[in-house]
Amino acid sequence: MSVAIGEWLQQWMQKRSGEPAYRQLYRLLRQAILEGRLGPGARLPSSRQLAADLSVARNTVLQVYEQLAVEGYVSAATGRGTFVEDISHDLPVRARPVEHRQGAGPRAAASGPRLSERGRRLMSSLGYSDRQYGAFMAGVPDVSAFPARQWMRIQNRHWRMMRPELLSYAPSGGYPPLRQALSEHLGATRSVTSHAGQVVITSGIHQAIDVAVRLLCDVGDRVWIEEPAYWGIRNLMVSQGLEVVGIPVDAQGINPRGHDLLHPPRLIIVTPSHQYPLGMVMSLARRRRLLEYARQHGCWILEDDYDSDFRYGGRPLPSLQGLDEAGLVIYAGSFSKMLFPGLRVGYVVVPERLAGPFASAVAELFREGQLITQSVMADFLREGHVTSHMRKMRSRYAARRACLIESVHARYGTALRIVGDKAGLHLVLALPRTADDVAICRTAYQRGIMARPLSSYYLLPERAQKGLVLGYAGVPEADIPNAFTVLADVIDTELRKS
Ligand SMILES: Cc1ncc(COP(=O)(O)O)c(C=O)c1O
Structure with missing residues (x-):
């Protein structure tokens, strides 16, 4: 043997x-x-x-x-x-193969356990991209301009102090001085009414919404999102097993009507200061109507304030949260657009009665840490670096935005409409109904240009408008005309086919 x-x-x-x-x-x-x-x-x-x-x-x-x-x-x-x-x-007992709801039979059994129903739905509507930098990546600021020296100076100070408690898990709610600094900052810049105890630090708006959904909704509950809306939030809802209903937006923002009003949701997610991706601002009348409807029907509202600090003309609008007297609005924001997305520091300001549950849920589910980063962030904010960086970036982005608009006009005159360019880090180039915006984006990607198809932001294909979401914030002016020429050549070729 x-x-x-x-x-x-x-x-x-x-x-x-x-x-x-x-x-x-x-x-x-x-x-x-x-x-x-x-x-x-x-x-x-x-x-x-x-x-x-x-x-x-x-x-x-x-x-x-x-x-x-x-x-x-x-x-x-x-x-x-x-x-x-x-x-x-x-050895594990060999169980008999489990019958799956779908695709049961020898092949399914032989391939072992599969993704859940909601997991499969998530996989079929993914929106993320592995390339996150360059022309015309939407939703990403000019990360190369981040004031790294100031950040490092503060960071070194914190490491030299070496407080061991900052290297452990975070206390519930996050680093207290950052919560205090944010409460003051958001009060001054966004008219958000809060005390530090209502501010909970998160790893971004994504996590804030994830926690809101876990705390406020049960599987199968109805949630309203804007139609169109950011695909990331839509997919978060899908993966949580919710019934996601898209409510169309018009020039004044979300506009629920008739049938929708008869079926109130548990949660309404809106971008009142700068609708994503179309860019309109929710009117005061619409804000009041939404708050009143939510009060009457016991709905929560989540205000996603992702990029309202960048406006080109006029002052940033006050938040919806500042108008809320019934304690229904959860305000979510982050430093992703103000500083850089990879920082993963965000915050929610929640009504008083949700402060405890939110802080506990983040601590319990995610065991947050990053206290050194949060302590640096608190000083960075208090010492005025966020404000001065934003001031600098606002004029830089305004110049890039103007350059992109000029490139569009030079090529198309008024034949293609520009939408939603008054604020934020992107604009939308509207295309004819017959255009295949998905094909345009796919071909443009192969030529090194990123654009997102507007139609992919809609839940219902029959409502989908065609267009391209173009981020300009991270593209130096010198590169914009050439990059747009490459994109425009792709657009023209595809439009000839449609
Ligand atoms: C409308 C909207 N909300 C939220 C986010 C994500 O924010 P965060 O990076 O804070 O998770 C994005 C990202 O592009 C966005 O466009």
Whole structure:
């Protein structure tokens, strides 16, 4: 038997010569035991003989036997040799294949457990891109302009102080001085009414909405989102098993009517300061109507204030939260657009009665940390670096926006309309109904230009308008005309086909 094992191992080891001998031998013996080819009681060759058969050092074999013994696959009987243990009672019981709701049958069973229904729905509507930088990536600021020196100076100060408590998990709600600084900052810049206890630090708006949904909605509950809306939030809802209803927007923002008003949702998610992606501002009348409807029907409202600080003409509008007297609005924001998205620092300002549950939910579900980052962020905000960076960026983005608009006009005159360019980091180039905006974006991507198809922001295909969402904030002015020419050539080719 010993000789047979040696020959068999030899053949296999020769086939896989790239792997170190110790690892190969260990893996092959373990596999043979697990598969029953070396059954309980089988005697392994002596270490001396196996080493000779395989032309490896005896120590290698001894180490493998020792490792297998530690893991319970074999045991050594002094003077008699090394024997395979009976491990049958340790192996998982072979259950009968579970019948799946869809695709049940031999093939489904053979391929093992599958994604859940909502997991599959999520996979079928993914929107993220692996490329997140360059012309005309939407939703990303000019990260190259981040004042890294100031950040490093503050960061070094915090590391020098070396407070061990900042290296552990975060207290619920996040770093208290950052919560205080944010409460003051948001009060001054966005008319958000709060005290520090209502501010909860998150890793961004995504996490804020994820927590809001877990705390406020049950699986199957109805949620309203704007139609069109940011795909990331839509997919978050889908993956939480909610009934997602898209409510069309008009020039004044979200506009629920007739049938929708008769079926109130649990949660309404809106972007009142700068509708994403179309760019309109929710009128005061519409804000009041929405707040009143939510009060009457017991709905929560989540205000996604993702990029309202960048307006080109006029002052940023006050938040919806500032108008809320019934304690129904959850205000979510982040530093993703103000500073850089990879920072992953965001915040929610929640009504008083949700402050405890929100802070506890983030601590319990995500075990947040990043306290050093949060402490640097608090000083960065307090020392005025956020405000001065934004001032600088506002004029830089205004110039880039003007440059992109000029490029569009130079090529198309008024033949293609520009929408939603009064604020934020992107604009929408409207296309004819017959245009295939998805194909345009796919081809443009192959030529190194990123654009998002407007139609992909709609839940219902029959409502989808065609267009391109173009981010300009991260593209230097000098690059914009050429990048737009490449894109326009793709647009023209595709439009000729439609
Ligand atoms: C409308 C909207 N909300 C939220 C986010 C994501 O924000 P965060 O980076 O804070 O998770 C984005 C990102 O582009 C967005 O466009």
